Amino acid sequence: MARTVTTHRKILTTLLAWAVGLLIFFPIFWIIVLSFKSEGDAIKTPIQVLLSAWSFDNYATVQERSDYFKHFSNSVLISLGSTFLGILIAVPAAWSMAFVPSKRTRGILMWMLSTKMLPAVGVLYPIYIGFIRLGLLDTRLGLVLILMLINLPIIVWMLYTYFKEIPVEILEAARMDGARLREELLYVLTPMAIPGIASTILLNVILAWNEAFWTLNLTAAKAAPLTAFIASYSSPEGLFYAKLSAASVMAIAPILIMGWFSQKQLVRGLTFGAVK
Amino acid sequence: MATQHSRSAARLMMAPAVILLLGWMLLPLTMTLVLSFKKYLPLRGGDLGWVGFDNYVRFVSSSAFWPAVTTTLIVVGGVLIITVALGVLLALLLDQPMWGQGIVRILVIAPFFVMPTVSGLVWKNMFMDPVNGFFAHLSKAFGAEPIQWLSQASLPSLIMIISWQWLPFATLILLTAIQSLDSEQVEAAEMDGAGAISRFRFIVLPHLARAMTVVVLIQTIFLLSVFAEIFVTTAGAFGTKTLTYLIFQRVLESQNVGLGSAGGVYAIILANLVALFLMRVVGKNLDA
Numbered sequence: 001m002a003r004t005v006t007t008h009r010k011i012l013t014t015l016l017a018w019a020v021g022l023l024i025f026f027p028i029f030w031i032i033v034l035s036f037k038s039e040g041d042a043i044k045t046p047i048q049v050l051l052s053a054w055s056f057d058n059y060a061t062v063q064e065r066s067d068y069f070k071h072f073s074n075s076v077l078i079s080l081g082s083t084f085l086g087i088l089i090a091v092p093a094a095w096s097m098a099f100v101p102s103k104r105t106r107g108i109l110m111w112m113l114s115t116k117m118l119p120a121v122g123v124l125y126p127i128y129i130g131f132i133r134l135g136l137l138d139t140r141l142g143l144v145l146i147l148m149l150i151n152l153p154i155i156v157w158m159l160y161t162y163f164k165e166i167p168v169e170i171l172e173a174a175r176m177d178g179a180r181l182r183e184e185l186l187y188v189l190t191p192m193a194i195p196g197i198a199s200t201i202l203l204n205v206i207l208a209w210n211e212a213f214w215t216l217n218l219t220a221a222k223a224a225p226l227t228a229f230i231a232s233y234s235s236p237e238g239l240f241y242a243k244l245s246a247a248s249v250m251a252i253a254p255i256l257i258m259g260w261f262s263q264k265q266l267v268r269g270l271t272f273g274a275v276k
Numbered sequence: 277m278a279t280q281h282s283r284s285a286a287r288l289m290m291a292p293a294v295i296l297l298l299g300w301m302l303l304p305l306t307m308t309l310v311l312s313f314k315k316y317l318p319l320r321g322g323d324l325g326w327v328g329f330d331n332y333v334r335f336v337s338s339s340a341f342w343p344a345v346t347t348t349l350i351v352v353g354g355v356l357i358i359t360v361a362l363g364v365l366l367a368l369l370l371d372q373p374m375w376g377q378g379i380v381r382i383l384v385i386a387p388f389f390v391m392p393t394v395s396g397l398v399w400k401n402m403f404m405d406p407v408n409g410f411f412a413h414l415s416k417a418f419g420a421e422p423i424q425w426l427s428q429a430s431l432p433s434l435i436m437i438i439s440w441q442w443l444p445f446a447t448l449i450l451l452t453a454i455q456s457l458d459s460e461q462v463e464a465a466e467m468d469g470a471g472a473i474s475r476f477r478f479i480v481l482p483h484l485a486r487a488m489t490v491v492v493l494i495q496t497i498f499l500l501s502v503f504a505e506i507f508v509t510t511a512g513a514f515g516t517k518t519l520t521y522l523i524f525q526r527v528l529e530s531q532n533v534g535l536g537s538a539g540g541v542y543a544i545i546l547a548n549l550v551a552l553f554l555m556r557v558v559g560k561n562l563d564a
Contacts, residue, residue: 010372010373010374010375013369013372013373013374014374014375014376016369017370017372017380017505018380019372019376019381020366020369020380020384021379021380021381021384022383023384023385024384024387024440024443024444025384025386025387026388027387027395027398027399027402027403027440028386028387028390029290029404030402030403030410031398034402041326043407043408045416045417046410046413052532068406077473089292089293089296090293092289092292092293093289093290093292093293093294095289095293096285096286096287096289096290097286099286099291100282100285102281102283102284102286108290108294108561110555110558110559112293113298113551113555113558114548114551114555115297115300115301115486117497117547117548117550117551117554118301119500119538119543119544119546119547120304120501120503120522121302121501121503121520121523121524121527122305122523122540122541122544122547123305123307123308123532124523124524124527124528124536124538124540125307125308125311125527125528125537125540126303126304126307126308126537128313128527128528130303130304149297149300152293152296152297153297154497156293159550167485190527198284206389209391210389210390210391210392212391212392212393212503212504213501213503213504215432216393216503216504216507217524217528226391227335227391227392227393227504228393229502230391230393230394230397231393231397231507231508233397234396234397234400234507234508234509234511240401241401241402241408244397244398244401244402245402248394248397248398251391251394252380252389252390252391252394255389255391256389256526258389259380259386259388259389260385260386262305263381263385263448264452266385266388266431266445266448267448267449267452270445270494271447271449271490271558272558273455273493274492275449275452275487275519
């Protein structure tokens with residue numbers, strides 16, 4: 001039985017929900033607006049800002065002055081690199097735990113989760129000094145490794161919960177039909193596992209893109225991804241609202257779009273399967 | 277189906293992940309532990325020998341420690357209260373039938389995808405700046421004196437910025453939980469004459485209890501290590517120095533590594549206490 005809702009009530013909820021939604025979204029909307037204004041216009045009163053001229057100049061300036069795309073490509077490389085490396089290591093582990101569980105599987109999963117709880121600041125110096133010794137400080141490789149390690153528990157967990165949902169009976173049926181292990185993997189399991197792997201990749205690219213403890217502490221000019229590049233605006237010279245806005249919009253746009261597609265996976269990934 | 281052969285294959289498949297995480301956990305942790313018992317000043321003499329529990333005592337008795345604990349508690353507590361309370365209300369609202377639900381949902385969860393340095397700087401400059409910020413223009417329009425947000429009301433400002441980032445997370449998880457609520461149960465209660473408030477109190481809220489616990493625990497772990505938002509807004513000034521930030525300053529800014537490491541060990545113990553509770557909740561789910 002569907003609950004009947006009066007149109008009157010639906011109008012009220014719609015208005016209220018849109019008002020709240022727009023209010024929450026407003027800071028993002030506002031930097032989008034400011035990114036198209038001149039620096040002089042960007043600090044005027046909100047109404048004057050809206051009425052002033054629009055232009056793409058800031059986007060060009062940000063690129064010219066600071067080689068924005070170097071930092072952008074650092075972000076892309078670090079987030080994709082750490083995610084794919086993590087997937088490569090996590091798929092076999094999650095696979096074996098889901099399909100060949102032993103008495104220790106549960107313990108291992110919980111232990112992996114516990115490594116995620118380690119506060120980064122607690123191991124800041126050992127990592128920092130280790131990076132200097134190994135020549136990894138301010139390198140993209142260093143960040144790929146660190147971000148892979150901090151996200152590995154989440155990757156294993158997410159994959160595990162997805163693989164767990166693949167019915168084992170299907171494997172047995174394939175085996176009865178005489179499928180070999182290789183065929184079993186290739187034609188039966190892989191197609192069923194791909195959606196889960198894709199979701200895991202999506203969420204972890206987002207997490208790695210936005211990570212802002214290690215990226216701030218372990219990079220300087222060379223390997224700095226967007227998180228660290230944007231932080232350099234915290235000690236500005238002169239007028240910079242419009243340029244900061246343009247840099248920010250470009251930094252968050254790809255992830256906003258990816259994020260909107262990953263709402264479901266987000267819940268699952270970040271609660272370690274506790275809420276689905 | 278698990279033969280001896282597949283068991284050893286399984287172990288082999290798990291090995292890389294287990295070994296990496298083991299190394300990642302043990303190596304730095306051991307170093308931090310060792311350093312915490314030493315007087316270690318990289319820029320002023322380096323390793324100056326073992327000092328027993330001296331660093332642990334000094335970290336706790338320094339004048340910066342208790343303010344940092346208080347700040348940490350206020351920030352974590354404040355953000356938790358705001359995000360959970362507003363999150364429940366928002367989740368209830370978004371669960372109602374309306375036009376454009378998908379778009380509203382997108383608007384609401386957007387802040388979660390904004391990187392911490394961007395949200396910190398955007399709030400600091402474009403909104404909280406006492407001269408050119410949006411709030412300052414708003415105050416002036418109403419004839420009021422603009423507030424020096426990040427210096428005069430530093431903690432509330434910080435809590436507001438962080439809550440803006442985490443409200444989507446709480447909302448999304450609570451909304452997912454609400455949508456799994458059995459609607460027949462609610463209808464039955466309605467037919468029995470239960471009003472909206474008692475339906476919420478006796479059916480919705482108990483159903484949400486587990487999701488709320490998960491939100492609180494996970495957020496606590498992330499909030500205890502909030503860093504970038506403070507780094508780009510106040511850099512720890514105006515009473516916004518949390519425990520995490522204090523340790524960061526001891527280790528990297530003043531290069532007192534022994535002292536900072538002792539602080540790090542405290543932070544690890546604290547996080548593990550929270551984690552213990554979280555693992556219980558998550559662990560229960562594994563059995564199901």
